[in-house]
Amino acid sequence: MRFFVLTLFPDMVRDGLHTSIIGRAIQAGHLSLEAVNIRDFSANKHQKVDDYPYGGGAGMLMQAQPVYDAFQSVTERIGRRPRCIYLTPQGKTFHQKMAKELAMEEELIFLCGHYEGIDERVLEEIVTDYVSIGDYVLTGGELPAMVMIDAISRMVPGVLSNEESGSTESFEDCLLEYPQYSRPEEWMGKKVPQILLSGHHKNIEAWRREQSKMRTKERRPDLWGQYLLEHPKE
Numbered sequence: 001m002r003f004f005v006l007t008l009f010p011d012m013v014r015d016g017l018h019t020s021i022i023g024r025a026i027q028a029g030h031l032s033l034e035a036v037n038i039r040d041f042s043a044n045k046h047q048k049v050d051d052y053p054y055g056g057g058a059g060m061l062m063q064a065q066p067v068y069d070a071f072q073s074v075t076e077r078i079g080r081r082p083r084c085i086y087l088t089p090q091g092k093t094f095h096q097k098m099a100k101e102l103a104m105e106e107e108l109i110f111l112c113g114h115y116e117g118i119d120e121r122v123l124e125e126i127v128t129d130y131v132s133i134g135d136y137v138l139t140g141g142e143l144p145a146m147v148m149i150d151a152i153s154r155m156v157p158g159v160l161s162n163e164e165s166g167s168t169e170s171f172e173d174c175l176l177e178y179p180q181y182s183r184p185e186e187w188m189g190k191k192v193p194q195i196l197l198s199g200h201h202k203n204i205e206a207w208r209r210e211q212s213k214m215r216t217k218e219r220r221p222d223l224w225g226q227y228l229l230e231h232p233k234e
């Protein structure tokens with residue numbers, strides 16, 4: 001899968017994603033990441049990419065031309081026009097199902113805004129999806145793009161080892177993960193639940209499922225409501 005990120009801060013995106021599991025997947029060739037600096041496409045001799053909004057108001061806007069040219073530099077090179085995701089608090093809220101669906105694409109372009117936003121005309125021209133990562137306002141689209149790329153990448157075959165996969169499945173089933181324990185058997189007077197030491201796999205599985213349900217009920221009543229709708233017999 002190929003990711004292209006149109007941004008004024010390419011180093012932030014590269015540095016953030018070239019570490020840990022996603023960095024390993026890029027090295028192994030399961031993913032590729034290209035951070036395209038929008039400033040490189042400024043037609044201005046001072047490499048300016050922003051200007052005042054018509055009609056007045058606070059702050060500066062990113063101008064249409066450099067954004068459009070950065071987009072075109074990608075689409076012309078790869079010979080197609082992939083989905084282009086604009087990160088904005090005005091978008092649809094990102095979730096696990098969306099990550100799974102986007103992981104089926106061969107390429108994705110992420111457009112990161114800064115300042116007070118981007119000239120509406122270029123958004124109309126190139127954006128296919130408006131996505132938010134939650135109801136709060138960040139200073140730019142880079143962190144949301146990185147969040148999305150991380151979540152999408154771990155759904156791409158080969159990115160996670162066998163041991164690392166699986167952990168999403170419970171979330172997809174509307175349940176949170178059960179609690180987990182490692183050595184020692186006793187720490188600060190707290191013992192590992194006896195059943196996990198029993199070696200009885202069926203009972204352990206049933207215990208974990210029950211813990212998942214209790215935890216979801218308590219911590220995410222909204223998710224629990226969804227679970228009950230999908231499993232009406234429970």
Ligand code: ADE
Nearest residue numbers: 087088132133137138144
């Ligand atoms: N840009 C600024 N805030 C954002 C958010 N919450 N989600 C996506 N993009 C953003």
